[in-house]
Amino acid sequence: MKKNLTHTGKSAIAALCIALSVVLPMLFHSIPDAGSVYSPIHIPSLLCGLVAGWQYGLLAGLLGPLFSSMLTGMPPMAYLPPMMVECAMFGLITGLCFRFVKTGRCVADIYISLSAAMVLGRVIAGISRSLIFARGSYSMAMFLSSYFVVGIPGIILHLVLVPILYLTLERARLIPPRYSKVKP
C-alpha cells in the first residue's frame, strides 16, 4: 500500500488531470448541451486538488482549460480567462481545505473541501469577471444566474462524482489512505 505520494507521482497526477480536462468534456459533448450544463472540466481540477495538493490543483486548474481550448476549441477563447480563474481556484481551495480540515471522516473532509471550493471559486471568478474580464458589463444577476442557477446540475454531478472517485482511487490503492485504520 502507498504511504505517501512522491513529487514525481504528484506531477504525473497533475499531468493526467490536465489531460482529463481535455478528454472529459469530449465525452460530455456527445450529449447535447451536457458540456455547458455539467461543467465536466471542473472535475479533474477538483480531484487534483484533493489528491495531489493545492499547488498541483492550481496548476491543473490553470492549464486544463487552456489546453482544452487550444486543442478542441472548448471553452471558446472569450470564456477562457474567467474559466481558468474558476478552475484554478477550485484546485487551490480544495487542496488547501483538504490539507487543514480533519474531521476524522474522509467523506466529511471531502464534502467540506468541495463545498468551500465551489462557493469561493465561483465568487472569485465572478469578482474577476466584474473587475477585469467583463468590466462594466457584468451584473449581480448575471453572476447568480450563470454560476448558481444554470450550474445546479453541474454542482450536483460534482458533489456526487468527486467523493466516489476519491474513495474508489483510495480503495484501488492508487492514492494513499487519508486515515489509516487502527487495528484493535
Added chain:
Amino acid sequence: MKISSPLLTLCTYIILISSVLAAGNLSSGLFMLILIAAFAIATKSRASVGALKSISAFALIVLLMNTFLYSDEKPLFSFWIFNATEAGFLQGVRVVYSIAAITVLSSILLNLLTPIELTDGIALLLKPLSIMRIPVGDIAVIMSLSLRFIPILKREMNEILEACRFRGGTSGKGLIAKARSFIPFIVPMFVSAFRRADALAVAMDARGYRKGVMRNKHYSYSKTDILMLFIAIFSLVLTIIFRRYL
C-alpha cells in the same frame, strides 16, 4: 511563413493582444483590425474564419445586451422595458472587437505552432519566474506529459464507452438520474488513468528523474520571428499614439 522560435512567436502574440486592448478609439481599432487581417493572410490561417463564425452568435448577444442594458441615458429607441442607447452600442462594439481580435490572433498562434512547440514556448516564457522559486522546470515537464497523455486517454475513453454500450448502458431521465448515468463511464476511466500515472511515476523515479530541471529543446531565431516581433512592437507604439493624439 517559416517560424522557428516559439518564444518569439508567443511574445509577438502577447504584444499584439496588448495592442488590441490598448486601442481605445476608432482609428486605433481599425488599424489593429487591418494589421490582424494582414497577419491572418500572411500566415494562411483559414481556421481564423471558422473561429470567427463560431463566436458570431455569442458576439451578437453581447452587442444586443450592451446596446439595451448598458445605460438608460438618451435612448435612441425603446422596446418594452429596454432602452437602446448610443453609449451601450459603442460599448458593445468595443467588447465584440476585443473578443473577435483575440479569437483571430489565438487561431493564428495555434496555426503557427504545434502543441509541443507552444508548451516549450510557455516554459521558456516562464523561465524568469524561477528566480522567485517557482518550479518552472516541473511545470514544463507536467505540460509535456499531459500532451502525451491526451491521445492515450482518448483511446481509453472510446474503449470504455463501447464496453458500456455493449452492456446496454443508457443515460437516465432527470437531473440526478443523468448525473448518475455518467458514473459507469467516468469511474473506470479515472481508475485506469490513475493506474497509468502511477506506472509512469514509478518508471520516472526508476530512471532517476530529478525535480526542478529544465528540459527544453534549443530553438534558433529566424528573420521572420524577429520581423513579426518588431511589427508587433511598432503596432503597440502606434496604437498608443493613435489613442492619445487622434
